[in-house]
Amino acid sequence: MRKSHVVMAGFAMLAASAVTMAGPAGGTVSGKVTYEGTPAKMKPIDMSKEPSCAKMYSTPPVAETVVTGPGNALGDVVVYVSAGAPDEAAPSTAAIFTQKGCRYIPHILAFQVNQELKISNEDQTSHNIHPLPKLNREWNKSQPPGTPPISEKYDKSEFIPVKCNIHPWMHGNFAVLKNSHYAVTPDSGAFSLANLPPGKYTITAWQESYGEQTQEVTISGSETKTVNFVFKAKPY
Amino acid sequence: MGKLLAVVLVIIALASAYPIIANKYPLPEDISTHGHQIDEQIKDTMLEAGLSFVGAQLVLALFLWSFTGRKPGSPLKNFPGGAKVMVIAAFLIVGSEILALGVLGQKAWANVYFAPPRADAIQVQAQAEQFAFYFRYPGPDGKFGAIHPDKIDEGNQNYFGLDPANEVEARDDIVSGELVVPVDHEIQLLMHAKDVGHSFYVRELRIQQDFVPGLDLSVHFTPTKIGKYEIVCTQLCGLGHYNMKAYLNVMSQADYEAWLKTQSQ
Amino acid sequence: MAESSVQPAHVHAPPEGFIRKHVFSLDHKVIGKQYYALAIVAVFTGMFLSWLMRIHLVWPAAKIPGLELLSKAGAPGGVMTPEYYLSLLTMHGTLMVFFVLTNAPFAAFGNYFLPIQIGAEDMAFPRFNMMSFWTTFVAWVVLMLAFVIPDGPPISGWTMYAPLSAVGKDAGPGMQWGASCWGLSIAIFCAASLLGALNFIATTLDLRAKGMTLMRMPLCTWAWFITSCISLLAFAVLLPACILLILDRHAGTSFFIPAGLVISDRVQPHSGGSPLLWQHLFWFFGHPEVYIAILPSMGIVSHILVNSMRKPLLSAKVVIYSMMSIGFLSYMVWGHHMFLSGMNPMSALAFSFPTLTITIPATILTLVWLGSLYGANIQINSASLFAIGFISMFVSGGVSGFFLAQPSIDIYLHATYFVVGHFHMVMGVASLFGVFAGTYFWYPKMTGRFLSEGLGKLHFWITFIGTYCIFMPFHYLGLIGNVRRYQSFVDDFMAPYLPLHKFIAIAALITGGAQLIFLFNLIYSHFKGKIAPDNPWNATTLEWSIPSPPPWNNFGDRHPIVYHDPYQYGVKGSKGDFVMQDSPEQVIASGD
DSSP, X not given: OOHHHHHHHHHHHHHHHHHHHTXXXXXXXXXXXXXXXXXXOOOBOOOTTOHHHHTTOSSOOBOOSSEEETTTEEESOEEEEEXXXXXXOOOSSOEEEEXXXXXXXXXXXXXXXXXXXXXXEOSSSOXXXXXXXXXXXXXXXXXXXXXXXXXXXXXXOEEEEEEESSOTTOEEEEEEESSSOEEEOOTTOEEEEEEEOSEEEEEEEEETTTEEEEEEEEEOSSOEEEOOEEEEOOOO | OHHHHHHHHHHHHHHHHHHHHTTSSOOOOOOBSSHHHHHHHHHHHHHHHHHHHHHHHHHHHHHHHXXXXXXXXXXXXXXXXXXXXXXXXXXXXXXXXXXXXXXXTHHHHXXXXXXXXXXXXXXXXXXXXXXXXXXXXXXXXXOOOOOOGGGOBGGGTBTTOOOTTTOHHHHTOEEESSEEEETTSOEEEEEEESSSOEEEEETTTTEEEEEOTTOOEEEEEOBOSOEEEEEEOOSOOSTTGGGOEEEEEEEOHHHHHHHHHHHHO | OTTOSSOOTTOOOOOOSHIIIIXXXXXXXXXXXXXXXXXXXXXXXXXXXXXXXXXXXHSTTOOOTTHHHHOTTTSGGGOOOHHHHHHHHHHHHHIIIIIITTIIIIIIHHHHHHHHHTTOSSOSOHXXXXXXXXXHHXXXXXXXXXXXXXXXXXXXXXTTOTTTTTSOGGGOTTXXXXXXXXXXXHHHHHHHXXXXXXXXXXHHHHOOOBTOOGGGSOHHHHHHHHHHHHHHHHHHHHHHHHHHHHHHHHSOOOSSOOSOOEETXXXXXXXXXXXXXXXXXXXXXXXXXXXXXHHHHHHHHHHHHHHHHTSOOSOHHHHHHHHHHHHHHGGXXXXXXXXXXXXXXXXXXXXXXHHHHTHHHHHHHHHHHHXXXXXXXXXXXXXXXHHHHHHHHHHHHHHHHHHHTSHHHHHHHTTBHHHHHHHIIIIIIIIHHHHXXXXXXXXXXXXXXXXOHHHHHHHHHHHHHHHHHHHHHHHHHHHHTOBSSOSXXXXXXXXXXXXXXXXXXXXXXXXXXXXXXXXXXXXXXXXHSOBOOSOTTOOOSGGGGSOSSOOTTSSTTOOOBOOSOSOEESEEOSSSSEEOTTOOSOOEETTO
């Protein structure tokens, strides 16, 4: 064959693979979550009553109610598709919630309805995890050190505060969501929800102190739409 | 077998008394101004109780030894004086103990509970909750902000439900997980229970007092030695009761003031 | 009296059929045995719970085999959770105080022997008596339900202090239905006990045989009578307290819950109540309750001692009046459980004085027992060993009370293991020794067979030494400030004392194991024990004048007539060195 034919075939193959790599759906909603105003100063956590945890830190950790980053970025914000996408079955992998250093890791765990939630205790002290739902069934469970992980699931979509009955400063959140289009912002505040089929969507951003905000966006093909959220910070 | 029991009784009595006589389980060191009176009372009571205990077990042993396994037909005897002697002895022995310990020993109780706190006592509010103690200092303005139960937000470490957004007095309040105090200065602890009954107990301070929901209780004391001492909850308050503690951190006056300054920032 | 056409209630027809004879029986003897059987089930359950507690305390990370089957939430993977320890602690205390220490020395032996000892053919109200037992049984079933309901038994201790016990499920696991089971069970128990107390009092006052004056009653009958009088007022206060607690939990009332409490991040919808009100109501019952637990054992031990010593006590009258004073004073001291509760500190002094004063009759009793042993001719057998052991235990447990009675000392010792040591020694050991002594003494009468003496002595030695090994160290732990009701000791302060706790745990397992010897003895001897005559101990009181076991109407067709004081020992009788109460022969003193 002539060289130009080979090159064109190569390009064609590349183009074909690029189309197949784009996947069944195409659109992406991405953006950044920021704040305006002055957020409250996060205080260092006093763990003196639990020396086995306190000694794990060279400087005391701060509370994670409001997580900020450079450029007024807001971390730990759950951004998700609250309307427009069908409910999805839960994935088979478990969502992992860890108690370590007398804190919850991650501070906010987003997972799906009926997805297995696995809670482990890596500390030398007992914890008693107590989620406080309004729609789902309320339970609390003690987990002595060295006992197997707790396995639970929630069957309704809800934002659930989580506390430890033994260590009052331990606080976290579960975001139980209906579909797989969600992200929790890192402290850069950036998020990206990919693989959205064409349609009209409501995107919600939820921050545990500042509440929620919604925006509507329409995806027609495989474009990327930008949606930004700005929350008003509270000084106290 | 009666004689065997007599021997075992003697062994038990002496074995029980030994750890006390040899001071194998001494009271923790006393770091308070009033504690020595309590310790004195414990010592006096231990002497009287110890003598009664050992005495009674030895008498029981003696009588068992003497009056078991007797030859059939041995004469029966009655204790000289009979029951009357016992009644008189009981009244005399116990009566004098009651007088000595009960009546004369009220000083220690009075010192803790009847004497009012000094005017210059440092006031610290203590809140007991499931399952931690938190302590609040009024800050430079000397005033405690109000407590709003509906504003409690533990994830944000607002354990007392303060409202600094709307109340000026609450803005400079210092909340600490440790009870930090200067040595040789009277402290008045204002005690508030957030949820259920708890209790404040520092062994070395010889102080123990319940937190009762709905009641404004207070207790005052003067720590006399620098160091860290455990504050433990002694009123069953739920599943975390065993791990409900804080530390009393007695510092020098200079260190205490420096600590207050760092907390205010 | 025979001319009346209406039969007195206590006279009933001979029982026919299995149900009437053994299940819904009107016969006080069957009812007594039923109470005893319930107490046996409760005591072994309570003991098993204490084993679990001790094992967990000393080896907190231990995977206890089978525990997960009992409660999946309470012991995931076999490791006990903190709240399950508290559940076991609560059930241990509740079972032991109510279903063992009120049932066994009082309801069981009292029901069986009080009518016989006063010469009656049954209790005054046999139907009420039957109801008392079966109501107690229902109370036990309701309590045990707490083990099988989803959230498990309550975690607030047998003392169930409010508001922890009153607010409901926000307070913690087991505080929803578990605590309600407790409240309902104990309310039912109170009702049953009130019926029982009324029966005892009416029987004692009305049904004594001819010649059986009050002062001629045996000392154990006196103890049961005084205990019934105390019970009437005590249970009458606990019953409404439990009802108020149930109302707070389910009807939205606020007897015990003040305003503004925030539990589990929720502001509780109550206001106006007082936690101290619960404490007052509970301890107004609770303190007389501990004397309800010990007085019958004092009576039983006195009764057995005179028989073993072959001579009467120095003065039965002094013993009776001392027991009466204890009963009377027991109502004035409840505040000594509340010295640090926030009551006006003046009240501490007011409660301390009668608490210290109660030592006087207790000391009189101890001195009379000791003094009576002087010059006696003590016969050693299982029953007398436990009776003598009771004296030792009562002294040990009593002297620690003298510390706790002083408010200033209580500042330091309150809620430490010193308190736990004190009440276990007086209630858990001394009172139980009275039950053991009574069992070995009266088993031949109740079944017609002896318990094995060899096994009984083995039981005594292990239990006597073992309980000292368990509970004496509790006092030392209290002195150093070891706090009670902790599921595990996680701090450096307690680290040096863990070996002592291990010693205690091992002693508890061994001593508990010895109780299985006792259980085996009880069951085995029923079938294979040596046959017993009517009066195996050469005793004087009326129960020994009837066959072993007694017929359904105790005395058959005869109506006993009483000629003597109950304890004519050390005399020249026609049968030996004693004269029975209903024997018309004259008493000739030994020296004549």
